[in-house]
Amino acid sequence: MARHVSRQFVAGALAALAAVILAPAVPAAATASELVRYGFDDDVATGPDTLQVFQNARGSVRISSAFNLGGYRSVEIHDVAGDGNFPELLGRFPLRTEGRLYAHFGFLVTDPEQPWNVALAGPEWFALKKDGIGFWLEGRGGSLYHVSDSTPKRLFPLRSFVWYVVDVTYDVGAGTYDLSIREESSREPLVSLASQPNATAHPGSAVQVFSFIGDTGSDTSEVVYYVDDIVLTADRPVDLAPFVAPGRRKLFVDAWTDHKRRLASGPVCFPVADVALDLGLDPSYLQGSAPSVARRVLEGALDPRGPRPPVKALAELPAPLAAVVLWARGCEELRAKRADDARAAFERAEALWPRGRIYPLSRALALARAKQTDEADRLLTSLAGLYRDDLRPEIARALVGIARDDLDAALRILAPPAEGLPTELRADVLRLAEQYFFVLLWKGSFADALRYATAVEARAREAALPTTAWTEHVGDAAFLLGDASAALGAYQRALISRDGKDARVFEKLADAYFRLGDLDQERLWREKVYGSLH
Amino acid sequence: MRLALVIVVGLTLAASLASPSQAANVSAPHHVDGAAPSDPALESLLFPNVDLDGLRAKGPAVLPALARLYERSDESRRAVIAYAFYGLGWKSPEAKRVLIADVHTPNRDLRLQVQWALGRVSSDTDVVDILLDNMQHDDNPLFRDKAACALANDQIHLTPAQKVHLFERLIRAMRDPKPDVRAIASLALEIQTGQTKGFNANAPEASREATVRVWERWLDTYRANL
Numbered sequence: 001m002a003r004h005v006s007r008q009f010v011a012g013a014l015a016a017l018a019a020v021i022l023a024p025a026v027p028a029a030a031t032a033s034e035l036v037r038y039g040f041d042d043d044v045a046t047g048p049d050t051l052q053v054f055q056n057a058r059g060s061v062r063i064s065s066a067f068n069l070g071g072y073r074s075v076e077i078h079d080v081a082g083d084g085n086f087p088e089l090l091g092r093f094p095l096r097t098e099g100r101l102y103a104h105f106g107f108l109v110t111d112p113e114q115p116w117n118v119a120l121a122g123p124e125w126f127a128l129k130k131d132g133i134g135f136w137l138e139g140r141g142g143s144l145y146h147v148s149d150s151t152p153k154r155l156f157p158l159r160s161f162v163w164y165v166v167d168v169t170y171d172v173g174a175g176t177y178d179l180s181i182r183e184e185s186s187r188e189p190l191v192s193l194a195s196q197p198n199a200t201a202h203p204g205s206a207v208q209v210f211s212f213i214g215d216t217g218s219d220t221s222e223v224v225y226y227v228d229d230i231v232l233t234a235d236r237p238v239d240l241a242p243f244v245a246p247g248r249r250k251l252f253v254d255a256w257t258d259h260k261r262r263l264a265s266g267p268v269c270f271p272v273a274d275v276a277l278d279l280g281l282d283p284s285y286l287q288g289s290a291p292s293v294a295r296r297v298l299e300g301a302l303d304p305r306g307p308r309p310p311v312k313a314l315a316e317l318p319a320p321l322a323a324v325v326l327w328a329r330g331c332e333e334l335r336a337k338r339a340d341d342a343r344a345a346f347e348r349a350e351a352l353w354p355r356g357r358i359y360p361l362s363r364a365l366a367l368a369r370a371k372q373t374d375e376a377d378r379l380l381t382s383l384a385g386l387y388r389d390d391l392r393p394e395i396a397r398a399l400v401g402i403a404r405d406d407l408d409a410a411l412r413i414l415a416p417p418a419e420g421l422p423t424e425l426r427a428d429v430l431r432l433a434e435q436y437f438f439v440l441l442w443k444g445s446f447a448d449a450l451r452y453a454t455a456v457e458a459r460a461r462e463a464a465l466p467t468t469a470w471t472e473h474v475g476d477a478a479f480l481l482g483d484a485s486a487a488l489g490a491y492q493r494a495l496i497s498r499d500g501k502d503a504r505v506f507e508k509l510a511d512a513y514f515r516l517g518d519l520d521q522e523r524l525w526r527e528k529v530y531g532s533l534h
Numbered sequence: 535m536r537l538a539l540v541i542v543v544g545l546t547l548a549a550s551l552a553s554p555s556q557a558a559n560v561s562a563p564h565h566v567d568g569a570a571p572s573d574p575a576l577e578s579l580l581f582p583n584v585d586l587d588g589l590r591a592k593g594p595a596v597l598p599a600l601a602r603l604y605e606r607s608d609e610s611r612r613a614v615i616a617y618a619f620y621g622l623g624w625k626s627p628e629a630k631r632v633l634i635a636d637v638h639t640p641n642r643d644l645r646l647q648v649q650w651a652l653g654r655v656s657s658d659t660d661v662v663d664i665l666l667d668n669m670q671h672d673d674n675p676l677f678r679d680k681a682a683c684a685l686a687n688d689q690i691h692l693t694p695a696q697k698v699h700l701f702e703r704l705i706r707a708m709r710d711p712k713p714d715v716r717a718i719a720s721l722a723l724e725i726q727t728g729q730t731k732g733f734n735a736n737a738p739e740a741s742r743e744a745t746v747r748v749w750e751r752w753l754d755t756y757r758a759n760l
Contacts, residue, residue, distance in 0.1 A: 057590075082624065084590035128728030150727035151756045152694050200728030217690045219623060 035093040035101075035232040035240070041071035045523070046530035047247015048255070052090045053531030059087035059214065063534055067226045069106035069163045069184060074228035075533070077116070079214025079221040086221070088213045089533075093232050095123065095208040096172050100235040103135070103168040103210070106184070106228045112158035114223035115140040115215040119199075120170060122206035130202040135170055135177055139225075146179060149197040155181065156190050163228075164190075175203030245514045247526060252507035253479050253487075260438050267365040267399045269307055269331035270392050272358060273428065279327075280355025281320050297321045300328050307331040323353035330362060339370035357386045364396055368403040376400045391417060391428040395435055402439070410439045421456065425463050430456075437473055441480065450477035468497040475508060484515035503529045573599060580614055586621040594624045597655075601628035609641045616647035619655050625691055629655040637664055645677055649684045657691035659699045666703045669722075670715050682718035686725035695760050698753065701726070705749045708733060708742070716742070723749070 038044055040063055044051055053061045057080065064076035079086055103120060117138045124132035128150065136147035144164075145152040158164075163184035170177045175198045182189040198205055210232070214221035241249040250258070272278045279301065296310045297317070307328040317325065330345030346363040349356060360383055367376035380397050387393045394417055401410035418436035422429050433456050440449035457470035475490030491512055495505045506528045513521035576599055579588040589596055597619075604615045616636075619629045633655065636648045649668065652661045668681035689700060704726075707719035717735035724730050731752065733745040 082594050084586075084622070128726070130728070132728065149752070149755070150729055151752070151759055153759045202728070217623065218625075220625075220691075 033234045033237055035234055035238060036091060036230065037232075038091070038230045039071045040068075040073045040075055040228060040533075044533050045246035046527060046533055048252075048530070049092060049243070049249045050247045051530075051533060052088075052092075053533050054086075054088040054090070055531065056087075057083035057085035059083065059085065061087045061089050061531070061533065064226065067108050067161075067163075067228075069108075069165070069228035071228075074106075074108075074226045075212075076224065076226050077212055077214065078224045079114075079116070081220050081222050084219060086214045086217075086219070088211055089227065090209060090211045091230065092209050094234075094238050094240065095206055096170075096234060097204070097206040098172050101168075101170040101172065101207060102231075102233040102235070103170065104166065104229065104231040104233075106163050106165045108161060108163045108226040108228075109139055109158055110160055110224045111222070112139065112142045112160060114225075115218075115221045116213065116223045116225050117216055118210070118212045118227075120168075120207045120210050122208055125209070126211065128200050130200065130205050132205070133199040134172075134205045134207045135168055136199045137166070139223075144181070146193075146196070147199045149201040150199065165229075170198070170207060172206060173204055175201060175205055245511070246519075246522065247530060251514075252504075252511045253476055256504065256508070257438070257441050257476065257480075261402070261442055264399055264402045264435070264438065266337060266369050267396070267403070268335050269327075269362050269365065270358065270395075271304075271427075272302055272307070273390065273392070275302075278356065278358040279320070279324055280353055280357070281324070293317065294321060297324050297328075300325075306335060320353045320356070323349040323356055323359065326352065327356065327359055327362060330366070334362070334366055334369060337369070339366045342366040343370065357383070361387075361392060361396060365399065368396070368400045371403060373400050373404040376403075391432045395428070395432050398432075398435055398439065407439055407443050411436075411443065414439060418452070421459060423463075425460060425465055430460075434469070434473075437477075441477065446477050446481040450474065450481055453477050466497075468494050471497065472505065472508070475512070479508070479512060479515070484512050488512040488516065573603070576600070576603065580618060581611070584614060584618050584621065586618070589618055589622060594626070597622070597624060597626035598628045601626065601632045604629075604632045609639070609644050612636060613641075613644040613647045616644065616651045620647065620651040620688070623654040623690060625657060626655045630658065630661065634661070634664065637668070640674075642676070646680050649677070649681050650688055653684055653688035653692075654690055657689075657693065657696060659696055662689065662692070662696070662700050662703070666700075666707065669718060670707055670710055670712075675714060678715065679718055682722045686722035694756075697726070698757050698760070701753055701756065705746060705753060708735070708746050708749070 036050075038051070043063075046053055055061045059080050060076070060078045062076055063073050065073050066076065068074045075089055077087055077089060101120075105118075107118070109116070115138065117136065119126055119133050119137070120135040121133045122131035124130070126133055133147075138145050138147065138152065139158055143157050144155045146155060147153070165182050165184060167180045168177050174195075176195045177198060179191060179193045179196060180189045181191050210230075212227050214223045243249055244251055248255075275281050275298070300308045300310050301324050309325045309328040309332065326345050326349040330342040330349065333339075333342035333345060343363055343366040346359050346366060350359040350363065353359075360379060364376045364379045364383070367373070367379065377397070377400055380393050380400065383393055394413055398410040398413045401407070401413060414432060414436040417429075418433050421433065433452075437449055437453055437456070440446075440452060453470055453473040453476075457467050457474055460467045460470055471490050472494040475487040475494060478484075478490060479487035488509065491505055491508045495502060495509070498505065506525045510522045510525040510529075513519075513525065576592075576596070579585045579592075580603075589600075600615055600618060604612050607615065616633060619626070619633065630652065633648050633652050636644055637652065639645050639648070649665060652665065662685065665681045665685050669678050669685065672678045672681065685700065685704065689697075692700060701723065704719045704723045708716050708723075710716050710719065713735055720730060720733045720735055729752075731745050731748045733742065733749070735742070737745075
């Protein structure tokens with residue numbers, strides 16, 4: 001049950017918060033411990049490091065001067081029942097995996113009967129699990145509730161058109177929070193709770209996003225409510241890079257290349273290129289088992305999203321198919337970053353059906369992900385004879401180099417086959433080419449990357465293959481080389497070939513326009529992804 | 535990723551409990567009673583592919599028409615319409631009435647779509663009871679499994695008071711003699727609450743009983759906060 005906290009504690013916490021809240025706002029880089037501050041009196045540039053606005057269907061999220069807690073404006077969130085969607089104001093801040101987070105905001109509801117929700121969540125987003133929802137406040141049926149230990153607990157009846165000021169001290173390690181809520185006009189809190197278990201009573205549940213919405217999916221809310229003065233502060237200094245462009249502390253192009261490098265450092269399974277050779281499957285084995293069973297196993301193994309085992313366990317499979325299921329399971333583990341479990345599954349697949357050559361190749365990738373790079377190298381060397389006309393082992397060797405942060409080694413492996421680009425642009429050739437391109441980017445060899453991307457784009461065009469990815473790569477290399485005009489042209493061409501729908505290209509166009517000084521166009525393309533708050 | 539989507543439909547069960555996917559495409563009309571389609575415009579939003587945006591644009595008034603179409607369709611088309619009910623997620627007594635007639639069908643695709651859709655068209659506790667019964671007593675373990683999936687993910691209209699009904703019965707199912715029922719009941723409860731309270735479906739009975747009692751005490755607290 002909730003315990004009341006001493007007045008002295010509340011006074012101290014509020015004083016600390018007040019000191020933070022009353023500190024002068026810093027326009028770009030936040031102070032060491034202040035993670036976010038939004039008073040909404042100035043325009044807020046939406047983006048990956050600030051706020052994201054979703055106002056699909058008939059709901060809306062907009063700046064309003066109808067009500068305000070501080071300054072003269074606030075954010076109005078309006079949900080519409082039965083429109084199949086919901087509005088959301090979502091904000092990001094640096095991940096907090098320890099220490100305390102102080103959250104402060106105000107809200108005003110126009111109809112206390114209508115449901116609305118606000119939550120702090122972690123890397124698992126708004127799921128009820130560890131690192132999912134940490135703190136959850138909901139208004140419905142005339143009252144305000146907080147969800148603690150998976151239990152909605154009523155706090156007090158809400159009044160219309162009254163600003164409530166919320167202060168939360170979220171202790172990540174302990175998995176608890178202190179909660180104080182008062183009416184704007186009062187110094188005395190309506191509730192003052194200490195050491196409440198977080199939403200799912202999980203100590204160590206990290207947080208990195210906050211969100212204000214209407215209902216949670218029943219599509220019944222007609223809420224109109226207002227939010228103002230959002231401040232999040234950490235109890236210890238946090239390294240916050242300055243904003244380099246509106247809404248972002250890192251340019252989208254840089255974030256994208258960094259993302260690709262992180263992905264390369266944690267490789268996932270290669271797709272099956274040849275069922276007979278990769279999986280060691282002879283058609284006679286498939287004839288020996290029920291066709292529907294074999295079909296389900298192979299459909300999972302060849303899933304374009306990545307190999308995955310059948311949803312339902314299949315009893316008494318013949319060894320070659322059982323090995324495929326184990327391999328697909330290992331690939332799932334690898335995607336989930338459980339390298340040891342993946343390796344164990346691949347080893348079992350190998351033991352069960354040694355003819356499948358993709359099983360040891362996958363094990364090498366698991367070793368690379370586990371940073372056991374020497375062992376991965378040895379294994380890949382031993383596999384060379386199995387893949388005489390296949391570039392996947394070369395790509396895997398490069399990935400091992402990337403996993404150990406040795407880009408020179410990766411380049412040495414990739415350059416010969418990549419620069420001698422075969423006429424036939426098979427899937428493995430294109431994958432190797434792309435890996436080579438990214439290693440050039442990561443090494444800062446932008447001119448070489450541009451030359452190479454331009455050549456592959458031309459070769460793909462000659463071969464009547466899709467060129468969009470390489471057109472985008474031309475733009476990336478040109479951008480990083482400092483030629484924003486060339487980058488803009490490439491991104492525009494890439495967008496046309498993607499029917500004008502590609503959020504990543506929208507972001508890159510925003511970067512290019514930013515570099516060119518066209519802030520109106522920068523905003524237009526950025527807001528296509530992150531929404532507009534005006 | 536958005537808060538409500540994740541809370542309601544984004545919560546994935548373990549590999550054994552898959553999320554619903556669009557029912558198989560159905561191209562040719564098959565009306566059970568042989569009657570001609572009464573609303574070709576509506577049917578064009580369902581077959582061969584479900585156009586959820588188009589259906590949403592019609593608003594909740596589309597639900598009775600969908601229910602009528604469901605009643606005069608064959609099983610493959612009923613599975614598609616059940617998927618549409620699921621996707622829309624709007625409460626509808628008409629949808630509940632027609633879906634519930636198929637909640638014991640042996641047709642695999644139809645059964646799964648119906649089980650998933652029911653909680654998204656209704657907040658009645660009898661739907662919860664039917665799904666719980668399927669979860670515990672259906673002869674087919676797949677249907678038991680997917681009934682648990684529906685209880686875990688798709689009861690989007692339940693009020694906190696109605697959730698007591700669900701939690702109480704899931705906790706009771708954790709005493710089921712069948713280990714798979716205990717496991718899926720625990721998993722459904724974990725997805726609903728984010729907690730396991732240390733319950734292990736394969737632990738010795740005394741150990742299981744101790745954790746079930748922890749859950750019962752939690753439920754007492756939950757109920758007291760209503």
